[in-house]
Amino acid sequence: MSGSFSRRDVLRMCTAFGALTLAMPLPVEAALDLIQAAEDRGSSPTPTTVMGPFFKKSAPRTAVLRTASDPGLPLSVKGRVSDVRGDSLNGAMIEVWQADHFGRYDIEGYRYRATLVAGRVGEYEFESVMPGHYPDRVAQHVHYLVRAPGHKPLVTQLYFATDQIFEGNPAKNFHRDPLVPSMDVVRPVVLTGNPQAPQVSVVFDLCLERI
Secondary structure, eight states, X not given: OOSOOOHHHHHHHHHHTTSSEEOTTSOHHHHHHHHHHHHHXXXXXXXXXXXXXXXXXXXXXXXXXXXXXXXXXXXXXXXXXXXXXXXXXXXXXXXXXXXXXXXXXXXXXXXXXXEEEOOTTSEEEEEEEOOOOXXXXXXOEEEEEEEOTTBOOEXXXXXXXXXXXXXXXXXXXXXXXXXXXXXGGEEOOEEEEETTEEEEEEEOOEEEOBO
């Protein structure tokens, strides 16, 4: 046996030995395909999509969108903002908004809305809940508006590979929601925490085009 392993091999072994748990119903190999596709994409711009009707200006600067009493599966999202050359965009402004567990947007206030500022190496992170489905959309999603000086604003959405609409095969079924532009915005969901208090996490990197 060779002494070197690809990243895919390492991730497969991690899932086999319990060091990495992928939220079902996504099969391990399908999740690894998503991870590999993101790495192969390199510094290509993140695909864009529509802004949607529920954007509100002046969302609060907070990284915690949920409260301890909120219903729904706790969700942690993190990633890095960079440009097409791979340079980190520290200070990039990231606005996120989403529906709550029941698929409802807060129109009157600012629940599940936030403004984030990318850190020194372009990193960002926030805590929320897995958004619910709502009648006018097919897939669960989180909206993004990302801005950085010298770069085109990015309007995109994060989707979840475990969404039931994809039936465990987002590579084949992502087009079931006509607003999903490509597989690049569908991300694996990793189960964390313990069986009594499950949580999930997602990595969603963002790449902006230069003006």
